[in-house]
Structure formats: C-alpha cells, structure tokens
Amino acid sequence: MNRTRIKICGLTREADVDAAVQAGADAIGLVLYDKSPRAVTVARAVELARRLPPFVTPVGLFVNAEAADIEAALQAIPTLTLQFHGDESPEDCERWNRPYLRAARMAPGFDLLDFAHRFSSAQAVLLDAFVDGYGGGGKVFDWSLLPPSVPSPVVLSGGLSAANVIDGVLKVRPWAVDVSSGVEVAKGLKDADKIRHFCDAVRQADQQGSSGH
C-alpha cells in the first residue's frame, strides 16, 4: 500500500510550518484568498514557503482569482503547486502550465466522474465537503457517495482529524489527505500536537491497510 501523502492547509505562522514539516507533512497549503480567515499575502507566503526543506511542496490556494494575482504568486514562489477551489474551468487551471489540484465540492448528486474527466489534466482532485465560503469548513462529506474508482489521484479532504482519518484512509484509499480545521486551535492557528497526532494516525492507517485490515 502506498504511503498516504499529507497536506496541512491554511498555515499562517512559521512555527506551524515547522510543526507540519517535523510531523512529516508532504505539502502545506497557503490560502491566497483574502476572504478566508486563513488568508496570507503573497509576501507572507514567500516567507512561509522559504522554510520548507526539499520534497515538501508549497500549495497556493485560489478561489476565482484574478490572473494577475496568480501570476504574482508564481513569480514569487516558482515551485508553487496551484489549488483551484472556486468555479475555475479546465482552461482557467491549465493556462498556467503548472501542476494543479482541482477541488471538487461534494454535494449530494455531484457527478465526480464527469468532473474528474473534465479536469483530467489536474495532478489530483481534492474532494472536499460542500460548505459556504468554498472551503475550510471543517465538514465531512458522505464518503459512501464516492464511486468505486476515480480516474485521477484523489486527495481526501473535508472535516478530517486524527479521530476520523484512519477510517477515511481505509475506506477511500486516497493518494493523499488534506486537513485544516482539524489541526487548529483557532482559524489559521495550528496546534503542533494536533498536527503530529493527525500525521501519526495517517501512518497507522497505512500500516493497517498494508496488513490487510
């Protein structure tokens, strides 16, 4: 069983970036969407991304952003992976010729297979709950809604925490998991112990999954 990759999202402080790296995160999410309580500016994102060692990916999150704002972020952080969390079309995502994640908001009746086909150029589809304000809602969607297989790598997201991520990994078998609220003490303020417990739980899930549980 592959090692489930881990993205810790909505980081705003150096200490939280360091805690995510220390706990074994594979990526950090920087919310470049000014209506979010976890928003950071491009300048702040540069400072945070600069702390990352090799092989830990900075992911910039956008919601229906102006092209100039995405351009500025890519100029400032050339290694940025893009995450589109709004109503962006495949063309909106592909024009940057950069690796990107495409968020899918899993409302009941949502046609994930059609969505994954439309966004086949995405590195992965990030499956999130359908919440007001696009994301970061701390809400779990019904994993049983998922089809038996999805033609893209899946990032499971939405209301995850150390308490439910083992179940999520064993049920959905995603390429990666993504968490924001579940490792916070307040919006945008992460807790190092929660981050560590979350990452340890993902490792435990991988062990259970490889031993046929």
Ligand SMILES: O=C(O)c1ccccc1NCC(=O)[C@H](O)[C@H](O)COP(=O)(O)O
């Ligand atoms: O995190 C936010 O505040 C946010 C705001 C607007 C769009 C996307 C946002 N976050 C995107 C993420 O990838 C979150 O990690 C994802 O929605 C899961 O959040 P949570 O349910 O709090 O773990």
